[in-house]
Amino acid sequence: MSPAAGKDTKRLDSPAIVPFLKWPGGKRWLVASHPELFAIKHRRYIEPFLGAGSVFFHIKPECALLADINIDVITAFKGIKMHAEDVTLLLEEYHHKHCNDHYYKVRDDPIPESLAAQAARLIYLNRTCFNGIYRVNRQGRFNVPIGTRTNVVLDTDNFTAVSRMLQKAELRNSDFESIIDEAEEGDLVFLDPPYTVRHNKNGFIKYNETLFSWDDQDRLAKAATRAAERGAQIVVTNASHSTIVQLYGAGRFKFQTVSRFSPISATAKSRRQFEELVIISKRRRRPSGSK
Template sequence: MSDQLVPFLKWAGGKRWFTQRYARMFPQNFNLYIEPFLGGGSVFFHLKPQQALLGDLNEDLINAYSCIRDDWEPITNLLVQHQLNHCVDYYYHMRETIPTNLCERAARLIYLNRTCFNGIYRVNRQGMFNVPKGTKDSVVFETDDFEKMSITLLNAELRTSDFEPLIEEANHGDFIFADPPYTVRHNQNGFIKYNENLFSWNDQIRLAAALRRAYDRGAIILSSNANHHLVRELYEDQGFNIETVSRYSSISADPSKRKQYEEIIISANIH
């Protein structure tokens, strides 16, 4: 469809598959759209809400969305330059370089995302992006419609923020879509050290409690999470509806380990 927008970033845990296969789960009517873990923005670009509050703890990510909203044309021109210069040495040069200009910083994030290994965003303890170069060399995509993305983002407030303050702003009839980093391996009992540092079990408890408070205020809730018995119990105890869905995971370096995984969708007040 001509009005569909393809997200400009590939993000771990992205929900393009969900918008394609489970769009029936989205509410038909709502007031403010709130997404506290923005990532690749698949659901936002699918819904194209009239009003939105979008947030993420990743400052570079929020800057990229802000630059596309406020001044998208330099992003396009900079990506063309990155495409012309792209090679192994250039990739690692850009990986070590952090521009001071915000548009250049946004274009750098998009460039690295499109040419790094599997589109993974990972930084070291010093906050430096440290993912090696991947096999893909395309920097400019035919699906890039930054002008239309800019228009879609015009009525969106963008914040670098923890999830809790954003969820606390939800009122009756507002729609929250929460897609947190998963802290457990899908369908298994092991907690993953890297994700535990990224989003702890205490964060999971905070998120469930914040969503319950928003639910009590009359907000519409839709949230994804790992299909892990502790996560299910956490949300069942809060009185949420839970549905199991399947997705194909392509993030593994080993193709033999890329397979269907189950996730859960947590919902409330969807009519």
């Protein structure tokens, strides 16, 4: 059993770490507004939709399995895990060279070979592209235009601390289902899939419906249910919509609605307060007489 078993997930002796990526749908706001959702004792932390890793950096688990279907995300995390100092130096170089021409040269040039260079490239593009959006064309090439932000090196950067945290984590480029199927009793699984529901009250945009369809949502709910039945603790975030509630059902899960401000919009006028759904597995009842 991991040393984290039976211990509080909040480590008071650890400095706060700010996620180094800005990711659409990221959960910085959720851990800041509702940290109680993640105050769950666990043996291992599992996150199959890693993105910026806001919840991972908030919890600071002693043992973690982190995954994402996006190879660029996993490469960035691996680059910092293994070559934090090199990534820092490369970002400083990007910072000094940043301009319109340099951005498009980096974006359109072939992807570099070294792990550190690949990580630094993604972080640079993420920090200077429009709204921190990740989008690729049909050839799989990043094609987001330049944004207004010019700071490549941030005061909150602490890649040494990030690297230290990631030494306790296994990183995988993988579909979510196989990762969830590894969850066992005592594990905490956080699921933050792309939202594929759009309706008048919620307004979430279907960013990548071709990559994450309604069939994927159904597959996710079934995998989460199986993991909950094995005794894993499940926390899911999704669009606040009746179809999502029906997908999970009230037998194994309970539901909580939270509000957030969504900045992903072309104009400030169209940015509104949105509701999101938090789906939490109910504690599994042990058979009578068991210890």
